[in-house]
Amino acid sequence: MEAPAHAIDTSEVFTALGSRPEGLNSEAVTTALERYGENSLPRAEEETSFQRLLRQFRDPMIYVLIAAAVVTGLLGEVVDTVVIAAVVLINALVGYLQEGKAADALAAIREMLSPASEVRRDGSWITVDSDQLVPGDVVRLRAGDKVPADLRLFKTTSLRVEESALTGESVAADKNTRPVAADAPLGDRSCMAFSGTTVAAGSGLGVVTGTGQDTEIGRITTMLGEVERVETPLTRSMARFSSILAVGALLLAVLMVIVSVVIYDTGWAEVLMSAIGFAVAAIPEGLPAVMAITLALGVQKMAARNAITRRLDSVETLGSVTTICTDKTGTLTKNEMTVRAIHTREHNYEVTGTGYSPEGQILVDGAAVDLGEHPDLERMAEVAVYANDASVEKRDDEWTLNGEPTDGGICTFALKAGVDKSEKRIAGVPFDSDFKYMATLDDMPDGRVIHLKGAPDRLLERCDRQRAPGGGTEPLDKAYWEEEIEAMGTRGMRVLAAAWRDGEEGRELATTDVDAGGFLFLGLYGIIDPPRDEVPEAVRTVQEAGIRIRMITGDHASTASAIAKEIGLRGDRAITGAELEAATDEELQSIVRDHDVYARTSPEHKLRLVRALQANGEVVAMTGDGVNDAPSLKQADVGVAMGNKGTEATKDAADVVLADDNFATISAAVKMGRTIYDNLRKAIVFMLPTNGGQGLVIFVAMLVGMTLPITPLQVLWVNLITAVTLSLALSFEPAEPGIMKRRPRDPEDALLDSEVILRILFVSVLLGGATIAVFQYLQMNGSSLEVSRTIAVNTLVVGQVFYLFTARFSRVSALRKELFTANPVSWLSVGIMLVLQIAFCYLPFMQDAFETTGVGWFGWAVPVVVGIIVFLAVETDKLIRRLN
Known part of the structure; x- marks a missing residue:
């Protein structure tokens, strides 16, 4: 077709498709299936579990650790290899389990398609699987049907289609057979029924103009498949950070190897193990796991606030x-149509409450009205409840609608007014999109009454009088009502009108009775889908x-x-x-x-x-x-x-x-996302000085040719227990005051600013320098290598504990009651870490694995003194920054 189907007459559509209102024959269907294929949407390639697992290793820091494990394996250091490999696998498994299976949105869209359709072929109506429909097929639609393909309608009877999933419109769309402009928006193509939408009322016949990917919903699936996931700010920041850290660690390791071989003539095996020890020390291999666990905790907290997160990093991105x-x-x-205003010749009424719950008031000038004192309002409510096929009822403490949303809103207004349907309906004219009104003949206490409700322009054509202020009637002022209709429309309201007249005894109701006119115009309903x-x-x-x-x-x-x-x-x-x-x-x-x-x-x-x-x-x-x-x-x-x-x-x-x-x-989710980012940043700022201190110990020892104060395996131990205890404690920190008053952070900003980098360098030197000093002091005073190294490791661990206390508060002083009350998990983490460190020192199998030994009170007193010094030094630095 040269022009779109919605812009041309149905006869032209049939001609272009080689079809007719009687449908296709079997031969034409077979030919069309070969040409167009089945009426189904393509399946997207799914990510396998193995691919998802491999994706967890895409991190420069992990690459360095894998290389370290390979080298230690080649050198025969089995224990080192096993521990490094275990750290890498634990990190990967945490990400794998938390991320879950990738979603397949196209599969969900396929579920929207109708499984079977009523189609006319070879002159007879038959039911076929919807995937066998072809362009040119004639399809019958009834209330409740899912539209199986894009259809150009050529016959409609009060047909209304729920299209909100495609167009976003609050109410079902009225359908007819008249062509519209070629550039009409999707929601204005009243002569089309689209695949995946639902028939709300009426019936119709349509000829298939598009199947599969050629439908509107098919175009959406094509767009969906072309859209690539956008990297989150955290992903981008962490990728840059990981790359810089990994490259920096490798360059420094190479420098150490060159210095050791050239200047100190150290053996290659020893040099490589020391270089690996430095790389392991400098790289926070626990960071991916801490990040995944922090995000997972955020996911759980979000779920408690009714926000289910499907991708971990999305929590932080929010x-x-x-x-x-x-x-x-x-x-x-709420997608629940609500009457917000009633306009009669006498008053402008405001209706409070939202949705289909009949909770709310009817006000005039801010004061609640008594229905008995406002007969004009009572008559409007009467029409609303009688000229209506919808009902609202309470189920499981929720009010639910049976029927059309607009009718439901008007019915709810009548319940708010205190008017309910109690009299018998004798006959009715259902709503039809052609004449746009509904009328009922009802047996009321004062005799038979025709209640009329519908589009204002159609009702104005059938009225010659209007209800006058104070009661009685007066000639219809059409210009007045058109002005009020316009005013309500500019407020975003859908406007319906109400009218009535006496019915005749012994006579049923037909459209000819309504079209004969003689109605009394009562007023207008202003309806809107209001904000929650x-x-x-x-x-x-x-x-x-x-x-x-x-x-x-x-x-x-x-x-x-x-x-x-x-x-x-x-x-x-x-x-x-x-x-x-x-x-x-x-x-x-x-x-x-x-x-x-x-x-x-x-x-x-x-x-x-x-x-x-x-x-x-x-x-x-x-x-x-x-x-x-x-x-x-x-x-x-x-x-x-x-x-x-x-x-x-x-x-x-x-x-x-x-x-x-x-x-x-969403507001709560944004707050949670900001809190999670703050806590991730705190964890990084806490972990890096730890790794920096460890790396500094090995780097200095190699440069000056001294014995390593801590072994590569001991470095892995410290990193591992820090990651699963102290670093994780920061994930439980509450939101900082005023977090929702801050401007959003710039996604292009570096993860670490200059102030944080200086803090990391400062604390790294404190921890590393203190560890070297303690080790050298013990060696100079005759302590064994095992004792010296054990106390050096204790110094690192206890120094980190005291640094955790101050790192929990980025700028303000840690000497406050919140240190003890705001995050009890931090104290539990400290306790667990100390128990692990005691096992590291005193359990025989740990001593054999890590070359440690038991130490006396001095082996703990010295680390505590170092920890206090670290705490006071960082608090002094924060004080100076606050004063400046």
Whole structure:
């Protein structure tokens, strides 16, 4: 077809597809299947468990350790090889188990497709598997059916299709057979039914125009497959950090080898073991495990706050986002249509409460009304409850809807007003998208009444009078009502009208009776999918944290602007999908700097917006619930899906799933992410001086030709027990005061700034220098090599314990009550480490493995003195920095 199917008459569509309203014959179906293939979506290649395990070893620090294990194995140092290999494998297994299986979003989208369809072939209606549909097939749709392929509709009867998963619209779309403009947005293509959507009401016939990848949902899967995961700020920072550390350690190790061989003529075996000892000492091999465990703890805490994290590093990334792009329907709003305003000739009524729970009040000028004193309101509620096929009822402490969302909202208003359906319906005219009204003939106490509800323009055509202020009737003022309809529309409301007239005894109800007119116009219902109660406060919290919020929705511009204003988003107007379509990528980067609200968007628009923001240097979190959100969720730095009302495709494409569909949970998740980053940074700042001190001990010993104060195997012991005890304790640190008042950190900032680097160097020299000094003192006073090395290791370990106490507080003094109360895990970790160190010194099998020996009180007193010196020195450094 030269023109899209939605832009041409159905006769042209049939001609282009070689079909007709009676359907295809078997021969044509066979030919079409060979040409187009099955009506199914391609399967993505899944990552195997082995590939996921191998991915855990992609770290420069791990490469160095693997090389060290190979060399020690070649040299016959079996114990060293086994310990190094164990450390590497433990790190890999932690990451492997915590990360879980990679998601397959395309499989979830496939679940949305209908398994079987009613299709006309060879002149008869038959049921076939949906994957056997071909372009040109004629398909029948009924209420409750899933649309099996993209269809051009050529016959409809009150057909309404729920398309929110594709378009983001709050209400089911009315369908007809009339062509629309070629460039009409997806949500405005009223003559099309799209694969994966659901028939909400009515029936229809359509001819298949697209199958498999050629459908709208197929285009989304193609986009999803083309989107590559974005590296998180933490991943980028850690990659740079690991590379620098690994290269630095190797260069210094080479320098040591050259100096030892050239100057001291040391044997190659001894030199290589010393170089390996230095590399192992300088590289914090426990850091990957600590990082994985810290993130895993964050995942558990997030889960307790209804945020299920599917990728570990996404927890931290949430703490560094600079902008949140959010869908409207079901994310900021409840996706539950609510009557917010009632306008009669007498009053403007405000209706409080949200959703289908009949909890709320009806106010005039801020005061609750008595229904008995407001007959105009009572009549509006009467029409709402009688000209209505929906109902709301309480199940398991939750109010649920049976029927159409708009009808449910009007029904809930009637319950708030205290009006319930108690009289008998005699006849009715159901809603139809062609005439856009619903009418019922009801047997009321004062006689038969026709209740009429529908589109305001259609009701105004059928009314000649209106209810007058104070009661009675007066001639219809059509201009007045059109002005009020416009005013309510600009507030983002969907407007319906109510009217009534007396019914005739012995006569049923038909469209001709309604079209005959003579109705009394009562007033207007203003309906909207309102923001969740907690959203405005959550928006304020996120904005105070320096994060910008942008709403991207498929709904109409007026609705988007109204919701944006209500929740506190800035911006004077909504940018439409047509404007985005016309903009180049460079122009789009400029647009996203100045505007926060985007309406009538397609999946491609959402994806382009996310990419434009990322091109501007933003770290983007994207929230959504429909399959149309899946590509942009995958493209974003953090994709956040709704757990209750979100599609499985969206959840699988996302990094975080909100179990309560609550935007406010994002605020808590951002706080948790920032806390986790702070704690990771504290762990790094704690671990590096430890490794720096150990590396300094071996480096200095090799350069000056002295006996090594600690062996490579002892270095591994210290690193391992530090990682599983002291470093891990920092993962449990609570959030620092004012953490949600800070600006987001720049993702391009180095993991360690100059102040932190100076701290690391300073403490490394303290720990390393003290260890060398203690070892040399003991050697000069006749202590054995085993005793000297054991006390030297104790000095390193106890020095780290005291450094942990001060490292828990980055800037403020550690001499405060929170040192003892805020993180009890830190004290438990210290206790466990000391028990392990005592075993290291006194258990025979540990003595044999690590060449240690038991020491007296002096072997512990000296390390405690060194630890106190380290603590006081760092606290003095912090004091000086605070004063400056």
